[in-house]
Amino acid sequence: MNKKLLILTIALMKNGFSFPKEKSKKIKKILLFVVLALSLLPMAYGIITFLTSAYDELAKVGEEGVLLSLGIAVSAFVIFFFGLFYTMNTFYFSDDVENLLPLPIKSSHILGAKFIIVTVFEYLTGSLIFLPILIVYGAKSGGGVLYYVYALLIFLTLPVIPIVLDSVIVMIIMRFTNLAKNKDAFRTISAVIAIIFGVGVSTMSQRFVLNQGAGHTQLGNNSLVAITSNIFPASKLGALGLINHGNLSGLVYTGLFIIVSLLGFYLFLLLGNKLYFKGVTGVSVSSSSKKQISSAELSRKSIRSTVIKSYVLKELRILFRTPAFFINCILMNFIWPIMLLIPILTQPKSMNGNGIGAMVGLLQTEGITGMVFVAFFGAMLFVSSSNGIAATSISREGENIFFNKYIPVNYKTQIMAKVITGVIMGIVGMLSISIVAVIVLKLPLPLMALICVTSFLAILFSNFVGIIIDLFNPKLHWDNEQKAIKQNLNLVLSMAICVAFGGLTIFAVIKLNLNLIQIVVSLVAVYGLLDSLLYLFLKKIGSKIFSKIEY
C-alpha cells in the first residue's frame, strides 16, 4: 500500500482507538476488553454449536457447501446493511475533511483512507458472523493450508463490494447537501433516505427474484441468499473459490473474486472524486434566520419548568439535531421494526399462505405465548441498549463535561435525566416494534400491552447498565461527534451485557418450563429487583464517580 495513504489512514483512525498512557486508565481499558470478551463467550459458544450441527446435517445430504455460500451471502448482506451507517459516519459525519482539504493530500488518498477505515470496521462485523463459519467449515471439512489462505483472502476482500455500493448510494444522496439551506437537517434527512433506499432496494430485488423463481423450491427461496446473490453476484465467486479450494478452479474463482472487488474499489475512487468532495464541504454550517423574536413569542417560549424536565429536553434536542447522534441513537430505534418487516414484506406472493400465515398461526398456538413473551422481553433488552443513548451519555458531553460540574444540579439528577432520555427513546422503539407485531404478526393487543408494561423493566435495566458503564470510563476525548458513539467501546460492552442477560433470561425460562403467569411474575420480580439495585448503586456510587470525572 502507498505509504502516504497508510499514514493518513492511521492518523484519521488514531483518535478512535488510541491506547491511554496512564496506568490506571490502561488497566481500565484492559479490564473493559476482558469483560467484553467474557460477555461475548456464551454467544460465540451458541453460534459455533449451531454451525457445527448445521454442517453435520448438510453433510448428510452432501450439501455442506451451502453453509459457505449462505454464510458469504448473509455476511455480505449484514456488511452492506451496517456499512450504510459506517460509510455515512466516516464519510460525512466526521468533520475532518475540512481540515484535510487545505493540506497537500491527494483527494484519492482521502477517499482511500476513509474506505479503509470503513473496511476495518467491517472486519469487526465480519468476524462476528463470517469468521466462525469459515473456521467451522475448515475444521469440519479438514481443509488444508490452502483453504485457510483462500479463506483469509476472501475474508479480507468480502467487505469491498458491499461498501462500494453503500458509499455510492450515500454519496449520490449526500451530493445535494450543499444545495440545502439547513445543512444539519438536510444531512439527517438524506441519511434517512439513504437507509430507506438501501433497505428498499434489497427488499424489492429480493421480492422480484422470489416471485420469478417461485416455481422451484430450492434453497434459493431462502430470503437472504436471494438478496445477496442479486445485489452482490460476486459473493458467489468467493463461495465457489472456497468450496473448490482443492483444484485449479478454486484459484480461478478466488482470483476473479479479488479482481472484481478491486474493480469495484476503482469505480468507487472514480465516482468519489466526482461526488464526494462537492457534498462534504461546508459540513458544520447551519442556517441563521437573523429574525427578531417577538415579545409574545418569547413569553410563550420562556416558561419556567423543572430542572429535570429541562435537562431531558436539552438532551433530546441535542440528540435530534446532531446528525451523527440522530443516525446512531434516534434512528436506531426504528431500525429493528424495519428489520422485522423485511422478511415479512419480501415473502413472495405465492408463499403468503404458508409464510406469514404459518407464522401468525404459530404465534396463536396455546402454550407458545410464554415464549413470545420472554422473547420480546429479551429482544427489548437488546434493542434498547442498541441505541446507546445511556451508554454514551457521559461520553457525548466530550470536552464540555466541565459544564456538568459547575452547575448547581446534583449528579444524581443529571444521571437520572440522562437515563430518562434513554428510556423515552427505548419506549418509542418498543412501541414501534409492538405496532408491527400487532398489525402484521396479529399478536393480540392485550398480550402486547402486558408485554410492553413488563418490558419497561428491561428498558430501564439496559439504560442503567449503559450509564454505569459510561460513568466508569467515559470517552471524552473526541473531535467529532460520531467518534463519541461509533468508536465507543462502552456501547459495545453495554450491548454485550444486555444480550447476555437477554439470552440468559430466555434460556432460564425455557429450562424452567414456566407458564405465562409464572413468567410475568418472575420477570417482574427479578428485573424489578435488579433495577432497584442498579438505581441504588447509581444514586450512591454513580454520583461519586461522576464527581470524580475530569477531562
Add this chain to the structure above:
Amino acid sequence: MIELSKVTKSFNSAVKAVDNIDLKVESGEIFGFLGPNGAGKTTTIKMMTGILAPDNGSILIDGLDISKDPLKAKKQFGFVPDSPNMFLKLKGFEYLNFMSDIYDVPTKERKEKIEMLSNRFEMTKALGDQIQSYSHGMRQKIIIMGVLIHNPSVWILDEPMTGLDPRASFTLKEMMREHADKGNTVFFSTHVLDVAEKICDRVAVINKGKLLFCGKLDEMKAHFKVQGESLEKIFLDMTEHE
C-alpha cells in the same frame, strides 16, 4: 467574596500547575487575574468553580466551601469559561431558558432579563438561531447572558473579553462595574493589561503556578519601584523566563 487558602493542584505529579495559592477577593471589588500562557489561571478558576478538585487547600465562595457544600456554593456564582463553544445545537433562547431552569429563575423575571440582556448585547436578532451559527464573539455573548440571567452574586470569568468587539467589551466592563458597585464580587482572568489597568480594583499575578503579587495596581508599580514604567514592562520583567 472568594477565599482560596493553600490551594495546590498538579496534573501529573511532576509539575504543580497551581502551587500553594492564598487569595482573598472582597465583595464589592473587581479583581483581575493576570499571568502568561500556561501560568495556571484556568486551572485555578476550574478549582474555584468545582470543575477540578484541588489536591490541597480549600476554596470558599461567599463563605460556602465548594468541595463540602458544592450545590449551595455553585448557586452563588456565574461562570464564563474560556471557550464559548457549548450547546452549539441549541437555539439562543433555548440555551437561556435552560440556564434559567437550572438556576430556578421565575418565568416573569427571566423574560425581562432575556429582553434586557439581548438589547444590551445587541443579540435580539440572534436568539432564534442555533448557537452553531453564531460568530465567536456572539457565542461569548450568549454564554455571558446565560450567566447574568440568574443574577449570581459572584462572577467568575475566564478571559471574557476575547473575541468581543469594542462595544460589547465596553458593555461588559460597564456591567462588571455596576455589579461590583452593588457590593458583589467580580473575578476575571485576562491577558490584556489595558483592561486590567482600567477597571480592576486589585490584581494578582501568577506565573508557573505561583502567586507573584496581589494588591492594587499602584502598589504593584511601587512594589517594583518602577514608577512611570508601563505596566507592560513590569509584567514582562515579572514573568520573565529564567
